[in-house]
Amino acid sequence: MKQTEFLNVVLPFQDKLYRLAKRLLVSREEAEDATQEILLKLWSKNESMSKYKNVEAFAMTMTKNFCLDRLKSKQAGNLKLVHSNYTDGNTSLQKQLEAEDSVSWMERIMEELPEQQKMILQLRDVEQYEFDEICELMDMKPTAVRVALSRARKTVREELTKKHSYGIG
Amino acid sequence: MELGNIEKILEKYFEATATVDEERTLRAYFSQDEVAPHLEQYKPMFNYFSMAKEEKYTKPVPLKPRVNYYKWLSVAAAVVLAFGIYFGNQYQETKRLEQAKAEYAYEETKKAFDLLAENFNRGTEKVAYLNEFEEAKQKIYNNN
Structure with missing residues (x-):
């Protein structure tokens, strides 16, 4: 497979890989590195790539595993210190008012979720994967996926309701 | 789309039984400016999801001509x-x-x-x- 061919195969879903990585690793730099790593890994086995019937699902699974490994590894110990692209809770009132900006709120709520729910929510609500695709990716039973998804969505709702009724959380 | 229908889908959504199409309807509904007041609280959620999908991977991939x-x-x-x-x-x-x-x-x-x-x-x-x-x-x- 030629380089351009490979890029054409990869292009439609490389953003999805990146977003999944970012969901898990939070830091933009970490997510970029992870995505690059995955793409290079894919490239290194591009001869066998035609054998996989669904390259995208394969790449997504790779990304998931890679990021989870990364989180588990010791390097991830200082990961929280690395990322700078989200506002921390310790900002001034002015900043908090700005953080009223729903985006950073949602970001923070999503970050609090367990990894599994994070991933499922990402796959379903952001990337709109079908349930059977998610089952395959997550290596989970359909009912388990539904339960986890429902739980994740309800947690988000709860957090939002809290914020909604108290004004500034 | 009428409000009752949205509420019904929303309920299904939280039980994780809504289809991808129904969820798309929800996102479309919440992306408009006018949302029923009691549903206002869900707006950030769906807007966030739509926005999160916009994020792009911009770093170039250094593919070596290893072949x-x-x-x-x-x-x-x-x-x-x-x-x-x-x-x-x-x-x-x-x-x-x-x-x-x-x-x-x-x-x-x-x-x-x-x-x-x-x-x-x-x-x-x-x-x-x-x-x-x-x-x-x-x-x-x-x-x-």
Whole structure:
């Protein structure tokens, strides 16, 4: 497979890989590195790539595993210190008012979720994967996926309701 | 879309039984400015999801043209092998020649030494006569 061919195969879903990585690793730099790593890994086995019937699902699974490994590894110990692209809770009132900006709120709520729910929510609500695709990716039973998804969505709702009724959380 | 329907889908959404299409309807509904007040709280959620999908991976992927690597490796190996055989043969040849030369030189030297030895022996025979003469001379001297 030629380089351009490979890029054409990869292009439609490389953003999805990146977003999944970012969901898990939070830091933009970490997510970029992870995505690059995955793409290079894919490239290194591009001869066998035609054998996989669904390259995208394969790449997504790779990304998931890679990021989870990364989180588990010791390097991830200082990961929280690395990322700078989200506002921390310790900002001034002015900043908090700005953080009223729903985006950073949602970001923070999503970050609090367990990894599994994070991933499922990402796959379903952001990337709109079908349930059977998610089952395959997550290596989970359909009912388990539904339960986890429902739980994740309800947690988000709860957090939002809290914020909604108290004004500034 | 009427509000009742949205509420119904929303309920299904939280039970995770809504289809992808229904969820798309929800996102479309919440993306508009006017949302029913009691549903206002869900707006950030769906807007966030729509927005999160916009994020792009911008870092270029440094793909090396690794494909030709092995091909060139075999070419290099072939070249090295050819050189090896060529120069190796030449080396063997010169070594063989040298040895032959050395052997020839050895034989020649041996022959020369043999000749020398032969002549030397003949020489000592003659020197024996000289000794006789010397003795005789000594005798004469001693007598005087």
